[in-house]
Amino acid sequence: MPWNALFRFARKKHPLPGADGVRGPEPLTHQDTRAAIEELSQAVRNNPESVEIYLALGNLYRSQGEIERAIHIRNSLINRPGLDQALRARSLFELGRDFRRGGMLDKSREAFSQSAGLMGDTEEVQLELARLAADCGEFERAAGHYARIGQNMAQAHYLAQQARDCFRHGDPVQGEQLVQQALAAFPASPEAWLASVVHCALQADIPALRSTLSSACASIPADxxxxxxxxxxxxxxxxxIEDGTPGLxxxxxxxxxxxxxxxxxxxxxxxxxxxxxxxxxxxxxxxxxxxxxxxxxxxxxxxxxxxxxxxxxxxxxxxxxxxxxxxxxxxxxxxxxxxKSKRFVCKNCGFRWDKTFFICPRCRSWHSILFRQEFS
CATH class of the missing domain: 1.25.40 (Serine Threonine Protein Phosphatase 5, Tetratricopeptide repeat)
Known part of the structure; x- marks a missing residue:
């Protein structure tokens, strides 16, 4: 039986609340995941040569936070003699995800790079490398990865992040260049316009602030x-507030x-x-x-x-x-x-927060934030 059929069987055996079709699908609970792990473990014992089942089992272990077990499964596959190159590449890709979840960022990057060497520089690999670079604070590198897969909104976001760092560390020329790169990639980027507006304000450059704020309001959607x-x-x-910050x-x-x-x-x-x-x-x-x-x-x-x-x-x-x-x-x-009521809400998933965000912390959608004007 294919691993995905076994996985569906495990979920059928331990149905989720609302699985009667009245509501949409919900995430697996801890109990459901453990049940799926038991089913796949039994399938592995019955069919030890099935790579797909091993991959699925490793993913379930990762979702449970059992990173060492997940890594052990990937390595056992990667070192298997005669393994198909595509499956080896997939195992390395999942190993990179395991390392990233476990906080081993250097090892994660190495695994993704090895995976790309086998299956090519795919969008999936570039996306993981972009997220990894962002986690490491390498914002310009993250922007480069997003540029390669045509995600201009994300590219502009991380260029603006790098620009803010440059402004903060006293390199306004490089900061302005990064802002312009961000706006060239995505002219309606609120992150890039905000970085420029804030820089003008902190420099007390009133004419530049007027011009930049006016251009920003004309470029960014009204909402x-x-x-x-x-x-x-x-x-x-x-x-x-006097806090010792240079220039403040x-x-x-x-x-x-x-x-x-x-x-x-x-x-x-x-x-x-x-x-x-x-x-x-x-x-x-x-x-x-x-x-x-x-x-x-x-x-x-x-x-x-x-x-x-x-x-x-x-x-x-x-x-x-x-x-x-x-x-x-x-x-x-x-x-x-x-x-103290949470003023900001994601229009896609309904997540509410008391601080602004450019990426929804729950559903990871970009620029989905709205100001909650009506109280409910």
Missing amino acids: QRFLLLEGLLDVLSAAR PLSADVITRLVRACVDVLTALEPDALICYYCSKLCLFEADQDNARHWLEKSLVLNSDFWLARLELVSLVLTDLELTPFLRDQLAYFVGHAR
Whole structure:
């Protein structure tokens, strides 16, 4: 019986919740995986020459975190006399995955390279090498691997990562070159535009900030512009705290001019609830509560269900009300906890997080993030 038939048999013998066709397939539980391992182990004993069963068994061990067992199985296959080259290459490929899962990154790269030498420089190998380079912090190398398989979005992402490192380490020329390479690969890359906008802000280059932010907003889809503004707010918040970082903090006067330049650029855009919300957040950097309130009210006109804009508006109004200390403390408590609600969601899998992301931590989709404007 083929190994995949045995694997299906194991799952049939230990059905998953919802396997009646009412819901979609769900991942194997620990118990289901152990059952599949028992079935395949028995199949191996009955048919020790079946390479496919060994490969499947190794994959199951890896999924369970039993890396040493998985590696032992791959090596036993690789060293088998007369093994077909394609199967040897596949065994080396899976061995690379085992090493990567076990944190043995140098050995992982060597196994992938040996696999590529046998079965060619395939997209599958390039993808694994790209992920491996990213794990090692070799962002430019990761971008090169993604470029070879035509994944321009990922290529731009890692070029932008490398550019940020260059800016951080005082090499603005190389950083700008990498940003331009990223934008040439993927002109709508929010990561690349953010790296450039942040660099302009930290250099207090107001004209460059205006120009870059304006170009970024014109290039990036409207529902992703918040990635720029969220990143910019984080940087400005960190820049006004004295932490010993070279070139920081920015003076209060510089931050005021940066904020006003950003608000001017955003004001020129087509009205949007999120843009208005971020204008209010920028105004609060200058403690300009009147303008912040104006932008929040405008945001709620555009989307009356925008819960976070309403929450910030309530917070501002509370400062004007005469409340007992007890009631003020209670309201401040609820507002503070409401602010901790996860604002960002993946439109593909529904994953929610309180920080922005370019790759969904759950489903690994690119640029699937949305700002959760309506509270549910």
